[in-house]
Amino acid sequence: MTEQPDNTPGSDPRSTELAERLAKVRKRIAVAAESAGRGDHPPSLIVVTKFHPAEDIRRLAVLGITDVGENRDQEAAAKALELADLNLTWHFVGQLQTKKAKSVARYAAAVHSVDRPQLVDALAKSVRNEMEASGRSRLDCFIQVSLEDDGGTHRGGAAPGDVPILAEQITGTDSLNLAGVMAVAPLGAPPEPAFEKLAGVSARLAAAYPGATGISAGMSQDLEAAIRFGATHLRIGSDILGSRPAVG
Numbered sequence: 001m002t003e004q005p006d007n008t009p010g011s012d013p014r015s016t017e018l019a020e021r022l023a024k025v026r027k028r029i030a031v032a033a034e035s036a037g038r039g040d041h042p043p044s045l046i047v048v049t050k051f052h053p054a055e056d057i058r059r060l061a062v063l064g065i066t067d068v069g070e071n072r073d074q075e076a077a078a079k080a081l082e083l084a085d086l087n088l089t090w091h092f093v094g095q096l097q098t099k100k101a102k103s104v105a106r107y108a109a110a111v112h113s114v115d116r117p118q119l120v121d122a123l124a125k126s127v128r129n130e131m132e133a134s135g136r137s138r139l140d141c142f143i144q145v146s147l148e149d150d151g152g153t154h155r156g157g158a159a160p161g162d163v164p165i166l167a168e169q170i171t172g173t174d175s176l177n178l179a180g181v182m183a184v185a186p187l188g189a190p191p192e193p194a195f196e197k198l199a200g201v202s203a204r205l206a207a208a209y210p211g212a213t214g215i216s217a218g219m220s221q222d223l224e225a226a227i228r229f230g231a232t233h234l235r236i237g238s239d240i241l242g243s244r245p246a247v248g
């Protein structure tokens, strides 16, 4: 057995911690996918790195992470610039103001929080401009669906009944690609009924748009339930990175 020298990239204590946490999460995903009969097509892992420094993303890249998620444009844009050498795939997962579409179009490969017609318009235009200016490819769009029992939108998202109109609008552009649906499970309730409902919304969408089979669901607390109900993209933050630094 040869010992690694201490200056090997990724051998600092934080890298060791991240490696251990990531291994645990990967194990949970593998076990859940296996028991859902999906061992041969497990969901892909997006590590949500919001509030954590760019150096942590560098450490994660050494550990094989290729997909990262952020929920604030200012933070995401700065990290994407700083880490441009890593060839990462950036996913925007937070509520998005239309005025930020132009910035997001510069670095994001996917937006998971598309929830209203004005945002589709803004993204379509900004991504089209970027396609012409920098040769970027189409933006993958997940329609965020609200799964609140009371029909409210406390955690964001369109009402399930508004999904078809948004889907039609997205597929009518030449710069956006309809990837599927996304949801955040309601707080303070078991996630299973919500993810079951999302699976139904997804099935109806995919029947009309055969390419739109993505289901972005599952966070640290509920990834097993999400996998059981067909999640294709997990968005995991705190169980890999630790608790987020407090913000003022």
Ligand SMILES: *Cc1c(COP(=O)(O)O)cnc(C)c1O
Pocket (backbone or CB within 6 Å): 048, 050, 071, 093, 094, 184, 219, 220, 221, 235, 236, 237, 238, 239
């Ligand atoms: C922060 C965040 C996540 C990750 O949540 P964890 O509980 O830290 O795993 C996933 N999705 C969205 C939309 C988020 O904002």
